[in-house]
Amino acid sequence: MNFSRLNYVFTFLLCCYFGIFFSCKKQSEENSKKAPKLISEASKKTADSLYEAGKQWYYKREFDKSVTTFLITDSLYKQQENHKRALKSRINLATALQAKYVDNDSILNVLKINIPLIDKLPKEAIEASEYYNKLFEVYYALGNYEDAQVYAIKSHQQLEKIQERDNENFKTTYVYTLRALIINAQELHNFQYAEDIAKIAINFSKKHRYKEFGLQMDLFTTYVFADKLQKAEKQLNYIESKNLVDTSDIFSTFDYYRFKIEFYTKTKKYKLAFKAANDLQKIIDESGYKEHFSQWYLTQVKSDIFLETGMNQKAIAFIEALQIDPTYEKATIEYRSGDFLRLAEAHYNLMKFEQNRDALWRQNTQKALNLHQPKEAQTDDFFKEVSFQNARKKDNLMSILLFKAKTCFEYYKKTDNREYLQIAMHSFQEAHKNLKLLGARSDEDAFIKAEEFDQFYDDLLSSFHDVWTQTQDDSTFYKALGISDESKNLFILNELKRVSEKKLFNNIPKEIREKEAQLQKKLTEINFPETTLKNSNKKEQIQQQLHTLKEELKTKYPRYYELKYNVETPIKTLISRDLQNYNIISYTVTNEHIYIFNDNSGALTFDKILFDKTFQSEIDNYINAIQNFDNESYKKFIHTIFDKLLKPYLNTEKPTLLVLDGILNAIPFDVFRECTSYNKPFVRLNNLRQTIESPQKNNIKTVVYAPFTKKFEDNLKWLPNSLKEANAVENVTQATLKTDAKARKQNFIETAQNYDIIHLATHSKIDENVPLQSAIYFYGKPNQLPSSYTLKTKSLYDLSFSADLITLSSCESGSGMYVSGKGVQSISNAFNYAGAKSTVMSLWEVPDKTTSEIMDLFYQNLKEGNDKATALQRAKEMYVSQTQDANFKHPYFWASFVISGDITPMQLPQKSYTNYYIVIVLLMALFLFWILYKRKKTTKST
Numbered sequence: 001m002n003f004s005r006l007n008y009v010f011t012f013l014l015c016c017y018f019g020i021f022f023s024c025k026k027q028s029e030e031n032s033k034k035a036p037k038l039i040s041e042a043s044k045k046t047a048d049s050l051y052e053a054g055k056q057w058y059y060k061r062e063f064d065k066s067v068t069t070f071l072i073t074d075s076l077y078k079q080q081e082n083h084k085r086a087l088k089s090r091i092n093l094a095t096a097l098q099a100k101y102v103d104n105d106s107i108l109n110v111l112k113i114n115i116p117l118i119d120k121l122p123k124e125a126i127e128a129s130e131y132y133n134k135l136f137e138v139y140y141a142l143g144n145y146e147d148a149q150v151y152a153i154k155s156h157q158q159l160e161k162i163q164e165r166d167n168e169n170f171k172t173t174y175v176y177t178l179r180a181l182i183i184n185a186q187e188l189h190n191f192q193y194a195e196d197i198a199k200i201a202i203n204f205s206k207k208h209r210y211k212e213f214g215l216q217m218d219l220f221t222t223y224v225f226a227d228k229l230q231k232a233e234k235q236l237n238y239i240e241s242k243n244l245v246d247t248s249d250i251f252s253t254f255d256y257y258r259f260k261i262e263f264y265t266k267t268k269k270y271k272l273a274f275k276a277a278n279d280l281q282k283i284i285d286e287s288g289y290k291e292h293f294s295q296w297y298l299t300q301v302k303s304d305i306f307l308e309t310g311m312n313q314k315a316i317a318f319i320e321a322l323q324i325d326p327t328y329e330k331a332t333i334e335y336r337s338g339d340f341l342r343l344a345e346a347h348y349n350l351m352k353f354e355q356n357r358d359a360l361w362r363q364n365t366q367k368a369l370n371l372h373q374p375k376e377a378q379t380d381d382f383f384k385e386v387s388f389q390n391a392r393k394k395d396n397l398m399s400i401l402l403f404k405a406k407t408c409f410e411y412y413k414k415t416d417n418r419e420y421l422q423i424a425m426h427s428f429q430e431a432h433k434n435l436k437l438l439g440a441r442s443d444e445d446a447f448i449k450a451e452e453f454d455q456f457y458d459d460l461l462s463s464f465h466d467v468w469t470q471t472q473d474d475s476t477f478y479k480a481l482g483i484s485d486e487s488k489n490l491f492i493l494n495e496l497k498r499v500s501e502k503k504l505f506n507n508i509p510k511e512i513r514e515k516e517a518q519l520q521k522k523l524t525e526i527n528f529p530e531t532t533l534k535n536s537n538k539k540e541q542i543q544q545q546l547h548t549l550k551e552e553l554k555t556k557y558p559r560y561y562e563l564k565y566n567v568e569t570p571i572k573t574l575i576s577r578d579l580q581n582y583n584i585i586s587y588t589v590t591n592e593h594i595y596i597f598n599d600n601s602g603a604l605t606f607d608k609i610l611f612d613k614t615f616q617s618e619i620d621n622y623i624n625a626i627q628n629f630d631n632e633s634y635k636k637f638i639h640t641i642f643d644k645l646l647k648p649y650l651n652t653e654k655p656t657l658l659v660l661d662g663i664l665n666a667i668p669f670d671v672f673r674e675c676t677s678y679n680k681p682f683v684r685l686n687n688l689r690q691t692i693e694s695p696q697k698n699n700i701k702t703v704v705y706a707p708f709t710k711k712f713e714d715n716l717k718w719l720p721n722s723l724k725e726a727n728a729v730e731n732v733t734q735a736t737l738k739t740d741a742k743a744r745k746q747n748f749i750e751t752a753q754n755y756d757i758i759h760l761a762t763h764s765k766i767d768e769n770v771p772l773q774s775a776i777y778f779y780g781k782p783n784q785l786p787s788s789y790t791l792k793t794k795s796l797y798d799l800s801f802s803a804d805l806i807t808l809s810s811c812e813s814g815s816g817m818y819v820s821g822k823g824v825q826s827i828s829n830a831f832n833y834a835g836a837k838s839t840v841m842s843l844w845e846v847p848d849k850t851t852s853e854i855m856d857l858f859y860q861n862l863k864e865g866n867d868k869a870t871a872l873q874r875a876k877e878m879y880v881s882q883t884q885d886a887n888f889k890h891p892y893f894w895a896s897f898v899i900s901g902d903i904t905p906m907q908l909p910q911k912s913y914t915n916y917y918i919v920i921v922l923l924m925a926l927f928l929f930w931i932l933y934k935r936k937k938t939t940k941s942t
Helices: 003-031 041-059 063-079 083-099 104-112 115-120 126-141 145-160 168-187 191-208 212-225 229-241 250-266 270-287 295-308 312-323 333-350 357-370 394-415 418-440 450-471 474-498 510-525 536-556 558-565 571-578 613-627 635-645 662-666 669-675 722-733 745-754 822-833 848-863 868-882 914-941
Strands: 583-589 593-600 603-610 656-659 682-685 702-706 736-739 757-760 764-766 775-777 790-792 805-808 838-842 897-901
Touching: 041 063, 041 083, 063 083, 083 104, 083 115, 083 126, 104 126, 115 126, 126 145, 126 168, 145 168, 168 191, 168 212, 191 212, 212 229, 212 250, 229 250, 250 270, 250 295, 270 295, 295 312, 295 333, 312 333, 333 357, 333 394, 357 394, 394 418, 394 450, 418 450, 418 474, 450 474, 450 593, 450 603, 474 571, 474 583, 474 593, 474 603, 510 536, 536 558, 583 662, 613 635, 613 662, 635 669, 682 868, 702 722, 702 745, 722 736, 722 757, 722 848, 745 790, 822 838, 822 897, 838 868, 848 868, 868 897
Parallel strands: 583 656, 656 682, 682 897, 702 736, 702 757, 757 805, 805 838
Antiparallel strands: 583 593, 593 603, 764 775, 775 790, 838 897
């Protein structure tokens, strides 16, 4: 069908549809009382013709017309009670909306409309499975993997009911469903389940000779993600031995070789990686699809292999031969700057053998940097300190800045030439600023990998530490501490971008977030000659607009502003102004070292501790022994860890502020009291800019959410002692009590912001792999989607609290392993961002009876006027002293509870006896009235 004819047919069919619709409507109104409604053949043909037309519009990329057509066919098929075709229309409608880049939340609402129709289908209808798969697809795109899993499982269950399997539609749907289960399980880090499903899928594909290659690759990627590298290599060899890649299309072939190259590079089998790159090159050259693939990708892969294997001369010759190619200038900035960076690295490596290479190292480094700079900021002077605030492609720029910083610092240590030290320190700080700018951007996803993040700050702080050991200079200490503290916020932003920041901060109006992103993008573009925005007046105008917007954010959404743009108060000023009464110990953990900053009444210490496998194992074993109630085995490690992390920095006269990082978040510091006479509180802060003290509030209002107080079939996770805990908190604080069905997620979202103390007597599941996927559980039923009763950590960034204290009294690790600290810290960060001044949480799952007792004591101590940190410390001490059974004195039962943030005392309401007095007075009045009445009656009778 040609395009002009399709246009005519579409118009004709629309006219037919509306004619039939109105005539049928009129006829049905006349005959509705006389006879059942009959669907005319003309109506069926119109619907079917429109359905085919909708598909044709989609193939022609006329997505608006496709959407309109499928909306009509959906309506027609519903009138005809053709539920199968109505569901298919909605599936196609959703697909067309995806092609229009409509947001997935809107598409989900479109699909939800027809879910009730599934129950009206025959038992073996494959359309139900297809509809479930579409729902899976949208939930998966939203990053809602638990709900996605529900629909993938429903699809699989539906397919298992179907007897007739020897047809193309069933095979396609069945394989799609199994692959959905596999990729979703990978996202949930349930790799064993993904492996099991992949094997089932492969057996099916072999039996039916259907698309085995893709399923074998799913099994390979599962092994890689699970770090089962030997199995992954065996799987690769199997795919190659069976020539399965020959059965795939060119794009799948490209993905196969890309995975293969990356795998062999990761496992340091460079010859195999190089062979795979050459094989792919040959396939592309012979395919006729050369324009679809990046030549630069393959050349950079090969040059990287040369560098990794020490063949620096080959890398130089290879890249320089590429650069004289006439088409080279067509390569992107990323590729060209990457080539200059590789040349710089090769020349730097050769400096060990040839002294004249230093000039070539510097020249190529500058060429790589200049490609990212506006023309007026470009320079050939390697030692000139320049700003990269207006640079483009900042994510690629990071690797060049880091290379320059690291190599200059190494060169300084070899030569003692302070000019190299100066430019190294400047480059490190520019890279840190660049990370801050990237973090503030609203239009990019994750901007640096976790391992790269760790490595960067290890290099940066290591350079500062080297300078500190030589100078003991206060400015070096506070500059390094400030960068370390800012890295805590950057880590949060890095986490947020991993789950797509665009789906977060929904409490900030969409138009403001979009304007912020547009202005940031324009400000970057205006500095470069190839863009249309050249006018300096326009640049000033855009800068002014962005400044005005930032001021609006600072006023209306201060937590968002602080997270993305930081507060400008110097860290030294902040400490002397707000934290002078505390002994400050701040930690930064990288893959190689733990950096410790201690400001003890102006006495400064900046230490670097080797974080090798031995020390990491000791910390792991210590935490594990406590969290799993492993008798006294934790005592084997307690002194070693205490001596390294805490003993040199304690001040017995002052409370201790701890800014923890990484695995240190999981350490219960109160247990270290066994090693010292220190008896002041340990207070945790997410960063030093978090408020530690604030004015006291009056008329404190408390709410307790306890979703699991009753044991019945629909209750998902009964907590036997949670009602006792809730009642204890209610009794001490005069709280509003919301139990079971009143403690639903939606109720929490709508009401929690009205309270000063929020106590959550519930379950929480810590996700150590993706901390922002950690969840707090509310009341729900088994037939509901997980999202209806779980509140993810990432969703807390969309909420707003005015609470002085949020207590989450139960935490558990979803993997069954001990909680390493990242998930707990992530929840604390999120609550703090959402407005909670302080949080009390448990580092591991504690029996709810013990939790109930400690929480009761905590609130009693608060009521007596103690600050929050002291109240919690004393609650734990009182629990241990009151417990008769020696087993229950083990740290497992009491040490898990920690406080983070503001410790200001809280003026809890005293229990009012006014009502009791009123009742007593009324009763006495009634009694007196009765006596008078009796006397009067007696007098009359006399």
